[in-house]
Amino acid sequence: MSALFEPYALRSLTIPNRVWMAPMCQYSAEVFGPNAGVAGDWHFAHYAARAAGGTGLILVEATAVSPEGRISPADLGIWNDTQVAAFRRITAFLESQGTVPGIQIAHAGRKASTDRPWNGGEPVGPEQHGWQPVAPSAIPFVEGHPVPDELTGVQIAEIVGQFADAARRALDAGFKVAEIHGAHGYLIGEFLSPHSNHRTDEYGGSFDNRVRFALEVVDAVRAVWPEELPLFFRISATDWLEEGGWTPDDTVRFASLLKEHGVDLLDVSSGGNAARVRIPTGPGYQVPFAARVKAETDLPVAAVGLITDAEQAEKILANGEADAVLLGRELLRNPSWARHAACKLGGDVFEQHC
Secondary structure (H helix, E strand, O other): OHHHHHHHHEEEEEEEEEEEEOOOOOOOOOOOOEEEEOOOHHHHHHHHHHHHHHEEEEEEEEOOOOOHHHOOOOOOOOOOHHHHHHHHHHHHHHOOOOOOOEEEEEEHHHHHOOOOOOHHOOOHHHHHOOOEEEEEOOOOOOOOOOOOOOOHHHHHHHHHHHHHHHHHHHHHHHOOOEEEOOOOHHHHHHHHHHOOOOOOOOOOOOOOHHOHHHHHHHHHHHOOOOOOOOEEEEOOOOOOOOOOOHHHHHHHHHHHHHEEEHEEEEEEEOOOOOOOOOOOOOOOOOOOHHHHHHHHHOOOOOOOOOOOOOHHHHHHHHOOOOOEEOOOHHHHHOOOOOHHHHHHHHHOOOOOOO
């Protein structure tokens, strides 16, 4: 039996295989009006194709918990009932194909209010339906970007509540896995790292203070997310800074805390919080971060990052480096990657089409 095509159980949920789709923003929602942030035909076709292709779990792209939490005005959101209704069409189809529907809930923090990447990704103002970003500290992501407003304690509590409300709506929309986005330099990751968090109150300074906001979000989401369904957390295992940033040691320490607070799996990525850093990319370049968490904690992990080949993915699981693999760009190139891998490895994805 191929390790890649063994079912995987978390709480009461069984995911049919270990080929999972990583969240990838499509920047294809309406930007304003009553349908702002609503999933449309593009999103349905995009996710439906990967489900029909045999993907065991699909994590829908970073979906904002508030209008101000979007990376761009064209991002998906889950702050109102219109958005919930549109997602039900997608989750129902994914389940009809045997795929588990999951969603990543997110707040972009200081990296919010930017244009679509293919338009340059630069900050946009009110004339382009943009807004003023917020952050743990009044430090822009990169020189030339707007200085974000530093969040007050009251505003932090409001955002924690928005994450909980988003989780409630995600359940109503038919999702079976919720993932909290704590990676890539967005709001939660900004609180975690001393590179972006210069606060002097209970949310800044020491490790325990910097992880406080993240754990408050986890607790709020876990309180409304059903006990029988799993909760994921996505982390950037390192800022890729020589000093003054979040480190792999921090990730291991934090992973144990996440386990204690009811997180069921850590989705291990890296980078995104510090601009213009050198990241040594290559096939499976982030897998060692996941492998270390798996080796040193009791928290299951998924590996991500330039995993493109069936034998490569199989080896990661067979070697015990991760419990599942998350594919990103490779699933954009080949929506039926899971079926092709099953034929190559002799596994079984729902039903084989070799």
